[in-house]
Amino acid sequence: MIHFENVGMRYGMGSEVLKDISFNLKPGSLHFLTGPSGAGKTSLLKLMYLAHRPSRGKITMFREDMAGAARKDLPKFRRKIGVVFQDFRLLDHLTAVENVALPLWIAGGKGAVIEEHVEELLTWVGLKGRMKARPPTLSGGEKQRVAIARAVIKRPDLLLADEPTGNVDPAIAKRIMHLFVELNKLGTTTVIATHDMGLVEEVKADRLHLSDGILQLIKAGQSLPETTSFDPAEFETTSLDQNEYGPLGYDGEDDQ
Amino acid sequence: MTKAIHFLPDEETHEATRLLPYVMAVMVYLSALALMGSMMLNKGFGDMTESLSNRLTIQITTADAEARNAQVDEVTALLRKTPGIDYVRKLNEVEIEKLLEPWLGKGNVTDDLPVPAILDVTVSRGLTLNLDAVRGMLAQVSDNIHLDDHQQWLGRFLRLMDMVEYTALGILLLVVLATVCIVIFGTKAGMAENREIIAVMHHLGAQDSMIARAYQSRFMKYGLKGGIIGLVLAFITLVSLIYLSRDLAEGLVRIPELPVVEIAVLLVIPFLAALISMLTARITVLRGLGRMV
Numbered sequence: 001m002i003h004f005e006n007v008g009m010r011y012g013m014g015s016e017v018l019k020d021i022s023f024n025l026k027p028g029s030l031h032f033l034t035g036p037s038g039a040g041k042t043s044l045l046k047l048m049y050l051a052h053r054p055s056r057g058k059i060t061m062f063r064e065d066m067a068g069a070a071r072k073d074l075p076k077f078r079r080k081i082g083v084v085f086q087d088f089r090l091l092d093h094l095t096a097v098e099n100v101a102l103p104l105w106i107a108g109g110k111g112a113v114i115e116e117h118v119e120e121l122l123t124w125v126g127l128k129g130r131m132k133a134r135p136p137t138l139s140g141g142e143k144q145r146v147a148i149a150r151a152v153i154k155r156p157d158l159l160l161a162d163e164p165t166g167n168v169d170p171a172i173a174k175r176i177m178h179l180f181v182e183l184n185k186l187g188t189t190t191v192i193a194t195h196d197m198g199l200v201e202e203v204k205a206d207r208l209h210l211s212d213g214i215l216q217l218i219k220a221g222q223s224l225p226e227t228t229s230f231d232p233a234e235f236e237t238t239s240l241d242q243n244e245y246g247p248l249g250y251d252g253e254d255d256q
Numbered sequence: 257m258t259k260a261i262h263f264l265p266d267e268e269t270h271e272a273t274r275l276l277p278y279v280m281a282v283m284v285y286l287s288a289l290a291l292m293g294s295m296m297l298n299k300g301f302g303d304m305t306e307s308l309s310n311r312l313t314i315q316i317t318t319a320d321a322e323a324r325n326a327q328v329d330e331v332t333a334l335l336r337k338t339p340g341i342d343y344v345r346k347l348n349e350v351e352i353e354k355l356l357e358p359w360l361g362k363g364n365v366t367d368d369l370p371v372p373a374i375l376d377v378t379v380s381r382g383l384t385l386n387l388d389a390v391r392g393m394l395a396q397v398s399d400n401i402h403l404d405d406h407q408q409w410l411g412r413f414l415r416l417m418d419m420v421e422y423t424a425l426g427i428l429l430l431v432v433l434a435t436v437c438i439v440i441f442g443t444k445a446g447m448a449e450n451r452e453i454i455a456v457m458h459h460l461g462a463q464d465s466m467i468a469r470a471y472q473s474r475f476m477k478y479g480l481k482g483g484i485i486g487l488v489l490a491f492i493t494l495v496s497l498i499y500l501s502r503d504l505a506e507g508l509v510r511i512p513e514l515p516v517v518e519i520a521v522l523l524v525i526p527f528l529a530a531l532i533s534m535l536t537a538r539i540t541v542l543r544g545l546g547r548m549v
Contacts, residue, residue, distance in 0.1 A: 049459060052549060071546070072464075079461030089456045093265040105261050106462045150460075 007057030280482025294424030479533030483526025
């Protein structure tokens with residue numbers, strides 16, 4: 001699904017924020033992306049959601065070379081990716097329903113079908129009574145749930161979430177994780193950047209750990225290794241076989 | 257939920273582009289006035305040259321009234337026999353006084369003022385009269401007989417007509433250029449204002465053309481609104497100017513008529529403004545987006 005090979009990234013003429021990043025995420029896998037603030041987690045996610053080009057190295061996603069992909073081809077790949085931004089990036093003049101409906105509308109979905117799916121999902125994330133509310137009137141947690149709903153509404157092939165549970169209470173955080181895990185079970189490759197180690201421990205997924213722009217793989221249940229040496233041959237990831245969560249209200253199906 | 261989601265905020269909240277229709281209105285106002293003025297003068301000049309194109313004026317300046325009248329009769333008889341001349345008429349005193357009135361004032365043409373006799377000659381259309389032969393014939397009657405075929409005056413008039421038309425065209429081109437620049441500036445300001453929204457739309461998989469459509473449709477509306485306002489104001493201005501100048505310039509200058517059919521063509525201006533605005537916005541947005549990742 002995602003293959004990075006010796007990828008480096010810098011902003012403008014600055015120093016590299018990501019150095020020699022190499023990994024391979026199998027389709028349907030779930031990973032946490034951890035690391036201290038400023039380690040490059042958001043930059044790595046930017047490369048994965050095609051908002052930035054690497055300064056060197058090779059990125060293969062959806063079996064296509066992304067580093068050299070033509071600009072006009074990027075939208076079709078972006079439509080396969082759902083992103084939960086750390087700062088939500090909701091459109092303030094649109095209602096919660098319209099914000100969540102945007103990916104379906106962009107993909108050419110029809111009004112009635114869109115409305116049905118969006119309302120179902122917003123109800124599931126606990127925003128039934130806030131569907132017509134606009135982001136400036138929503139709390140941080142509500143905005144986050146709208147942002148998550150927007151990212152998952154199209155049941156993307158790849159879901160990238162930047163601190164998706166940062167602004168919600170533990171109960172909602174657990175519910176959101178249910179949704180991510182359930183989507184992952186349905187085949188969505190998932191990468192969740194988080195500082196919440198409790199969540200990481202609970203889900204028992206492999207971890208991509210970034211520190212000073214260098215990436216390490218930590219298998220589920222293991223702690224951070226003392227060495228930073230990296231063997232790409234071992235850096236293969238697998239899907240979650242089991243998880244403790246039951247089925248969710250959202251069935252992930254749509255008509256797109 | 258509406259069928260289409262308007263992902264750009266309402267234009268009323270856009271400080272950068274809110275006033276754009278009114279700027280467009282000014283541009284359309286100026287270009288419409290330039291075009292209308294040019295059309296009116298063209299029509300007026302055309303009428304004048306048309307009325308003079310088959311006319312000759314003969315002045316007989318002999319001082320002695322009896323001799324002058326005899327020359328008038330002789331010249332009239334000669335001209336009436338000349339092939340290619342349809343009509344010869346001597347202007348009466350009232351007509352001559354009226355011609356002199358703008359310069360001398362009413363009632364100031366006195367008997368002791370040496371006023372020449374004037375013959376108005378109409379030449380057959382489609383025939384080329386040998387003016388040298390006519391001049392020669394008149395010279396045989398008297399050296400005080402002068403033939404004016406108005407060519408010198410018409411030549412100046414035609415040059416003036418050309419100059420007025422080129423000036424109007426120049427003004428129009430400048431106004432179109434200024435309009436394009438204003439739309440480019442407005443579009444860029446609008447894009448800068450909505451930078452975050454455009455980025456989100458890109459992340460969600462929107463094609464550049466989808467974003468461009470939103471802008472071009474918005475700027476088309478600006479162009480149409482500005483175009484209608486500008487054209488209405490230009491019509492009001494023109495009609496007012498004609499009304500006022502009729503009172504002021506009576507007798508001195510003939511105010512051209514409003515060429516209704518030609519002026520009606522100007523109704524396409526708002527649509528042209530909308531088209532220019534729409535295309536400029538589309539090209540600007542696509543070029544701007546092309547520079548993004």
